[in-house]
Amino acid sequence: MATSWPRSSAPRVLAEAGSSTGWYPVARSAEVRTTPVPVGAAGRAYVVVRLRPGAEVTALSARCPHRLVPLATATVVDGRLECPHHGWQFNAEGRCVEIPSLGPDGTPPPRADLSAPWAVEERDGWVWLAPERTPVARPPRLGGRTPAPEPVPAPPAPDGPVFGNLDPALEHAWHPVASAGELVEGGYVQVRLLGRTWTVHRRDGVLDADPPAWGVVERLGLVWIAPAEPREEPLEVPAAGDGRATAVWLAPARSTAPAGLLADAFLDVSRTGRPLRQEVPAYEVTPEPGGFSSVLEQDGRRVTLRYRAPFQLLRVEELAGGAVRTVLRLLQPEDPDSTRVHTCLLLQGAGGAAGVPADVVAAEVASQEALLAEELARQATADGAGLPLQLRDELHVRADRLGVALRRALADLAADAAVADRAADLERRASA
Numbered sequence: 001m002a003t004s005w006p007r008s009s010a011p012r013v014l015a016e017a018g019s020s021t022g023w024y025p026v027a028r029s030a031e032v033r034t035t036p037v038p039v040g041a042a043g044r045a046y047v048v049v050r051l052r053p054g055a056e057v058t059a060l061s062a063r064c065p066h067r068l069v070p071l072a073t074a075t076v077v078d079g080r081l082e083c084p085h086h087g088w089q090f091n092a093e094g095r096c097v098e099i100p101s102l103g104p105d106g107t108p109p110p111r112a113d114l115s116a117p118w119a120v121e122e123r124d125g126w127v128w129l130a131p132e133r134t135p136v137a138r139p140p141r142l143g144g145r146t147p148a149p150e151p152v153p154a155p156p157a158p159d160g161p162v163f164g165n166l167d168p169a170l171e172h173a174w175h176p177v178a179s180a181g182e183l184v185e186g187g188y189v190q191v192r193l194l195g196r197t198w199t200v201h202r203r204d205g206v207l208d209a210d211p212p213a214w215g216v217v218e219r220l221g222l223v224w225i226a227p228a229e230p231r232e233e234p235l236e237v238p239a240a241g242d243g244r245a246t247a248v249w250l251a252p253a254r255s256t257a258p259a260g261l262l263a264d265a266f267l268d269v270s271r272t273g274r275p276l277r278q279e280v281p282a283y284e285v286t287p288e289p290g291g292f293s294s295v296l297e298q299d300g301r302r303v304t305l306r307y308r309a310p311f312q313l314l315r316v317e318e319l320a321g322g323a324v325r326t327v328l329r330l331l332q333p334e335d336p337d338s339t340r341v342h343t344c345l346l347l348q349g350a351g352g353a354a355g356v357p358a359d360v361v362a363a364e365v366a367s368q369e370a371l372l373a374e375e376l377a378r379q380a381t382a383d384g385a386g387l388p389l390q391l392r393d394e395l396h397v398r399a400d401r402l403g404v405a406l407r408r409a410l411a412d413l414a415a416d417a418a419v420a421d422r423a424a425d426l427e428r429r430a431s432a
């Protein structure tokens with residue numbers, strides 16, 4: 001019997017009305033190779049891929065459950081789909097079969113698995129998906145017609161709140177906006193912060209901002225703005241006060257990723273400057289006023305990470321021979337899709353000796369620039385609107401303790417700021 005199409009020339013789906021059962025044409029067979037192709041079926045997002053050249057097509061849900069990044073950027077490695085962010089690997093059924101940070105004996109939790117459609121089939125040069133069990137055993141014959149695949153749907157938003165660059169809590173924090181050296185006496189700079197343009201003046205040695213801010217200060221070689229009374233603690237940087245340290249500011253970088261996602265990446269001990277496929281030993285996170293810190297061993301080096309809300313991060317590495325490398329990262333949330341990254345590298349010779357040789361400094365700067373460029377390129381593939389604050393929206397493993405602490409710190413900041421805003425509002429009404 002001839003198939004009856006919903007539309008005469010552009011069949012999209014053979015499905016039961018009002019349900020997602022049925023067969024959906026999603027891509028031409030010839031276009032599906034060992035690079036994942038994002039597709040949509042019944043409003044759900046999948047990737048289709050061949051896990052070996054010429055193998056049958058595999059279809060899996062389109063987001064990595066770890067950090068919700070699109071698997072369209074994944075690669076095929078040894079017959080598995082590998083997420084580029086932390087190397088989690090998935091087999092043809094969607095089972096997560098390896099999480100490198102857990103080590104060779106680690107067992108991925110069941111929640112790490114990807115979902116798969118009920119069936120995938122190739123027919124008449126097209127890949128068809130049946131997202132759910134369907135009474136029609138096979139996709140229909142095309143009979144020379146060209147189907148119209150449905151558009152790839154937008155990713156589902158996390159269930160809980162997401163901390164983006166315009167979160168109201170950020171009004172209650174200090175933000176770096178410019179190098180202090182840029183702002184000469186009698187001059188001004190225009191900067192973006194929290195979706196607004198600010199003009200910062202230096203007049204008679206005094207800084208002020210237009211529109212008016214609660215505070216404008218100079219600290220750590222940068223100009224900072226607090227739009228409203230800040231709730232957070234400043235980050236102390238001991239090396240910055242040590243006249244023997246060599247300090248170099250990298251050129252500020254800009255990313256389309258929200259600052260919360262970048263802070264998460266900079267705190268990520270499973271990949272910062274190290275091979276993706278290494279185990280991450282257990283470590284502790286110590287709460288501190290306004291943030292937290294952690295001390296861990298990495299590749300035989302002692303590394304201290306310190307964080308202050310919302311986006312102040314310090315990494316101190318003790319190198320061979322007693323030299324110390326400190327990397328300070330300060331993030332400026334400019335707009336929803338724009339974050340400026342200020343990075344200062346501080347180098348101290350063995351035993352705190354002054355005068356790190358110029359060639360060593362140049363090599364360190366080049367290495368930090370390359371690491372930053374690599375991280376920003378990776379973040380460009382993560383399309384989140386902000387950092388999910390509800391822990392069960394993502395999947396956290398042992399290596400993610402710092403990421404969990406970051407989410408809690410930003411959730412606390414948001415709650416504190418909301419209380420402060422409510423109190424200020426009540427006070428305003430009472431005095432009106």
Ligand code: FES
Pocket residue numbers: 064065066067068069083084085086087088
């Ligand atoms: S492995 Fe996919 S985001 Fe971490």
